[in-house]
Amino acid sequence: MLQVDITIVGAGVVGLAAACACSGRGRQVVLLEKEPGPGRETSSRNSEVIHAGIYYPGGSLKAGLCVEGARMLYDFCDEHRIPFKRIGKVVVASSTHEERAVEDLWRRGIENGVEGLAMLTRSELRKREPHVSGVSALLSPNTGIIDSHRLIRRLESLALSLGCTILYSSRLTAIDRSPHGYSCRVDGPGPEQYAFLTSSLINSAGLEADTIAAMAGIDIDSAAYRIYPVKGEYFRVRGKKQALVNGLVYPSPEKNLTGLGIHVTKDLAGSLRLGPDARYVDTISYEVNPAHASAFLERARTLLPFLLEDDLLPDMAGIRPKLQPPGGGIRDFVIHHEADRGLPGLISLVGIESPGLTCALAIGDMVKRTLEEADLL
Numbered sequence: 001m002l003q004v005d006i007t008i009v010g011a012g013v014v015g016l017a018a019a020c021a022c023s024g025r026g027r028q029v030v031l032l033e034k035e036p037g038p039g040r041e042t043s044s045r046n047s048e049v050i051h052a053g054i055y056y057p058g059g060s061l062k063a064g065l066c067v068e069g070a071r072m073l074y075d076f077c078d079e080h081r082i083p084f085k086r087i088g089k090v091v092v093a094s095s096t097h098e099e100r101a102v103e104d105l106w107r108r109g110i111e112n113g114v115e116g117l118a119m120l121t122r123s124e125l126r127k128r129e130p131h132v133s134g135v136s137a138l139l140s141p142n143t144g145i146i147d148s149h150r151l152i153r154r155l156e157s158l159a160l161s162l163g164c165t166i167l168y169s170s171r172l173t174a175i176d177r178s179p180h181g182y183s184c185r186v187d188g189p190g191p192e193q194y195a196f197l198t199s200s201l202i203n204s205a206g207l208e209a210d211t212i213a214a215m216a217g218i219d220i221d222s223a224a225y226r227i228y229p230v231k232g233e234y235f236r237v238r239g240k241k242q243a244l245v246n247g248l249v250y251p252s253p254e255k256n257l258t259g260l261g262i263h264v265t266k267d268l269a270g271s272l273r274l275g276p277d278a279r280y281v282d283t284i285s286y287e288v289n290p291a292h293a294s295a296f297l298e299r300a301r302t303l304l305p306f307l308l309e310d311d312l313l314p315d316m317a318g319i320r321p322k323l324q325p326p327g328g329g330i331r332d333f334v335i336h337h338e339a340d341r342g343l344p345g346l347i348s349l350v351g352i353e354s355p356g357l358t359c360a361l362a363i364g365d366m367v368k369r370t371l372e373e374a375d376l377l
């Protein structure tokens with residue numbers, strides 16, 4: 001049977017970043033992707049924000065990898081000419097009650113090592129965002145926006161140029177432990193089915209990372225790897241009102257961080273989007289329900305009182321691979337070498353929700369270091 005050194009499952013932004021970090025080092029690296037191209041799931045269905053690292057508990061992987069990942073991503077964008085803008089963001093307290101939550105966020109951001117954070121008074125907020133309503137705000141000047149599609153394409157071409165083999169329309173369907181690593185069965189492309197052996201296996205399968213872990217023999221409930229998909233829809237603001245907001249505008253954060261609250265993002269073309277909301281779902285569908293416009297409006301009008309229902313158009317949706325069950329506490333990313341479960345060479349990347357786009361390069365680096373430490377790279 002054909003044997004390779006490293007197999008990565010999933011050509012989202014995280015799998016691609018891992019492929020770039022591990023390729024070109026004299027090991028044979030294969031990237032398997034069930035879709036016909038890269039980044040067709042969560043990696044191309046998100047807010048495209050380069051987060052600064054404010055929200056996440058100190059010491060968590062999310063906090064550390066976000067601060068490091070944002071720095072790496074800005075450098076990567078400069079070096080590879082990926083369009084981005086350090087547009088800045090305000091987290092707005094819309095009442096005195098919310099001010100305390102926003103100030104807590106400020107302190108947490110500083111503890112996490114985020115640079116440049118400042119509290120704005122009402123008049124300072126007005127100067128920056130004259131049409132946004134609020135009593136004060138946290139300013140994060142280091143938050144930016146990126147063209148995620150160009151990032152994905154650049155990572156793909158970089159991985160290929162470093163010698164990585166990328167197999168599209170190729171779904172991993174079974175994993176068997178063997179004395180030499182893992183035997184992987186693959187469906188596709190087309191009616192083709194085959195198996196090959198790999199010494200290491202990186203599970204970067206996004207919404208299906210729990211399925212892949214189960215295939216490898218991990219009990220996903222006792223490991224707490226079960227994924228609870230949480231859908232987020234977006235609505236676009238049409239017409240001239242798009243120009244009434246200058247940067248990214250977020251509300252004071254939701255309890256338990258199911259999402260960051262319906263926020264206002266601008267893309268690089270200057271169009272304005274509201275979203276995402278957060279709903280647990282049983283099936284993967286990217287349809288946007290136009291009937292949700294009124295709920296969006298109700299929440300967004302606290303910050304943007306000039307909006308009317310007619311201004312909103314259904315836009316797109318993405319689905320978060322959450323480890324946090326409904327009503328459960330917030331969870332960190334899982335980035336784990338499964339040697340302690342008797343599965344050496346298997347690295348699980350599970351629950352890579354937001355800020356996974358920002359963290360991707362830092363996660364790729366961490367995967368590389370983990371393989372090096374285990375003498376697998």
Ligand SMILES: Cc1cc2nc3c(=O)[nH]c(=O)nc-3n(C[C@H](O)[C@H](O)[C@H](O)COP(=O)(O)OP(=O)(O)OC[C@H]3O[C@@H](n4cnc5c(N)ncnc54)[C@H](O)[C@@H]3O)c2cc1C
Nearest residue numbers: 010012013014034043046047049172206318355356357358
């Ligand atoms: C609504 C929303 C907004 C977000 N906003 C932001 C943001 O502004 N900033 C930020 O930093 N992060 C954001 N995120 C998070 C970010 O998008 C994700 O963390 C990141 O894209 C995850 O990348 P990934 O490669 O792990 O997953 P994915 O992009 O989902 O890639 C996984 C890949 O695995 C493939 N796959 C699955 N099973 C198999 C199999 N059996 N065989 C072969 N291939 C398989 C899938 O087809 C897929 O391409 C947001 C997420 C959502 C949902």
